[in-house]
Amino acid sequence: MPRNTTPGEKHSTKKVAGDLVREIIRKSFAATSLEHISELEPVSADTLHHFRTCPEQGPTLSNAKLDTSGKNLSEIKQSPWNQALIYRIARQAESVAQNTHSRSGSKEPLQQSEWDKLVADKIYRILRKACSHKRTDDTYLAKHSRSLRDWKMTRRQTIATIEQQDCKDNGDIEGYECWGFILYAVTVFGIDGMSDEEDDEENGEKVKSVLDVGFRRPEFRTLFRSVDIRHVAKGQGGRKLQRRVEVSKMVERQLPRNIPCVFLSPGFQSSSNAIPQEAIIQLEADLAR
Structure with missing residues (x-):
């Protein structure tokens, strides 16, 4: 026992x-x-x-x-x-x-x-x-992500401003208006309208996977890509960019205020605030320049 x-x-x-x-x-x-x-x-x-x-x-x-x-x-x-x-x-x-x-x-x-x-x-x-x-x-990553998006926005604004001034100096009215629209779009989207990035690897090369912004019309991704490849002679710090690879992954982020409905992807457009057809036609014309 x-x-x-x-x-x-x-x-x-x-x-x-x-x-x-x-x-x-x-x-x-x-x-x-x-x-x-x-x-x-x-x-x-x-x-x-x-x-x-x-x-x-x-x-x-x-x-x-x-x-x-x-x-x-x-x-x-x-x-x-x-x-x-x-x-x-x-x-x-x-x-x-x-x-x-x-x-x-x-x-x-x-x-x-x-x-x-x-x-x-x-x-x-x-x-x-x-x-x-x-x-x-998580706090560090959030701060780093916001800092990156702020850098993207500022860089694109700088590029658009310089290109717009060059068009003005050369009497290129269409180019002046085009870059003015880009500057407006970047400013309206703000920091939260810029894309996030993740470290990745492709064929042994370290790259940055660029995530898409869910609330943004897909045409803006193409537009901002064309802005990013511009080499700015003035006002840019000469920072070398790691190769970016666009991926279909969406970043979920709260919709910023005061963004024109015509700038939003269809899923974020309110049915009670239908976009006039002429506004869509004008936007597509601006994006196609």
């Missing part, structure tokens, strides 16, 4: 169990310490997709990864992937402890629920730290 476990022995058992869990977690992630796990690469979206369709393709205790794709810490904690990982680590720790207890008979093993909580507490602590890193990264 098993004897009652004293409080001191119970505390000692939990301490040994905690050390065991930490070691299993550390080895599962191939990390030097638990503090570094939050900085490791999370599980990929493709792997998560396979896991959702085939649950048996879940996390393993070899090269383990966490799912940090949730919107907040609560959602990340409840991720089926993370819960499955917690379960597997807990069962592994429980199995090791039971084998040790069977050989030595020295201490009363923890209950399954206690192992689950012990592992969950440690994984949640790691996830909390990873979530904090993610918020910092």
